[in-house]
Amino acid sequence: MRTHRARAAALAAAALLTTAPALAAGPACAQPAARKGTPGGLAVVPRGPDQFDVVWNDAGMRLRSVGWSRAAGWAPATTTGRSAEGANVVLHGGPEALTLLRAVEGSLVESRWQAATGWRHDVVVAGAGVARTMAPTGTMTAVTHATGEVDAVWVDQQGGVRAARRAAAGTWAAPVQVAPAQSSGVGPDQMGVAAGAGPAGRTDVYWRGASGDVQTSARTGDAWSAPAALPLGGTTGGLAVVQAGARRTLLFSAADSQRAAEYADGGWSAPVRLGPAARGSGVPRAVGVGDRLEAYWAGSTTVETVRGAGDRWSAVAPVPGTGVLAAHSGRQAVVPWVHGDRLELFYIDQNSRLATVGRTGDGPWSAPTVIGSVA
Incomplete structure (x- = not known):
């Protein structure tokens, strides 16, 4: 009996990990043609005490994932078929759901998987028309606060730093400018950006400035502070x-x-x-x-x-x-x-x-x- 139970548990865990990256895309985001790029964007998504997924972008710039559990080991890798550039930023992970933030075709996209419905890809910031200057490059990060609020921060197409906040209920606010476009030859892909969660809901952001120095800004409440250089030398x-x-x-x-x-x-x-x-x-x-x-x-x-x-x-x-x-x-x-x-x-x-x-x-x-x- 114990053997049958162990085998059933292993099969159930393997099924969960294998079906987690189901191929269905939500209606909010149509599937583009596959493109060629270079693999990258590694990230780890916690799914439980003894379970996690590893996600990355493959050479076709599609999101792929592979799962591991203590009961079943590594499951086969699967693909969502959704093109992306740069980082895969983990917002949430659990046995029944996971959420990633990604740059897709110049748009900021929230990719969510739920056990009951599979994958859905929703555009948060559109990368077209007036919003084009706000559209993210693959240089991005996010901070999830204990309250459930999320601050997403990215380098835009002109080398500026932008941010958008998602309320605990899941609604995204319009993006705001944290720092203007760079005036030097430092391109968006050379800037880098990092963020951390401070006390009382504060978000601290760091990036490479126009002169190669480390710049910072902080959000307290609804306002971002003016960018300031840190006395740390160049990056x-x-x-x-x-x-x-x-x-x-x-x-x-x-x-x-x-x-x-x-x-x-x-x-x-x-x-x-x-x-x-x-x-x-x-x-x-x-x-x-x-x-x-x-x-x-x-x-x-x-x-x-x-x-x-x-x-x-x-x-x-x-x-x-x-x-x-x-x-x-x-x-x-x-x-x-x-x-x-x-x-x-x-x-x-x-x-x-x-x-x-x-x-x-x-x-x-x-x-x-x-x-x-x-x-």
């Missing part, structure tokens, strides 16, 4: 922030190195050099592990990592077995994710395959597991 556009209450750590790519600076007690610390610069304009990705941060990025020969906080960081170390990453995987080359006492690191290898290595606690890294092709 090449790779930005990530980890925020906990009033304390925040900003990781960014400089011309010669990866760096970190911490905000506490009303001011920013001097930047700390973490290690060599990432390949291309890759973004350092960081997660909280216990009382420290761990940062990961694509090095010249392997994924590299450091751990620490404030001004105390370890030496840079390679992640064993990861090897050279795909040259085209760019800003979403490496995605760390923590569930329980397990840290999983997902990446696109040089053979355009989705792969992962993992570690339990402070134990050794596992050998790489190749999940499948991302093309």
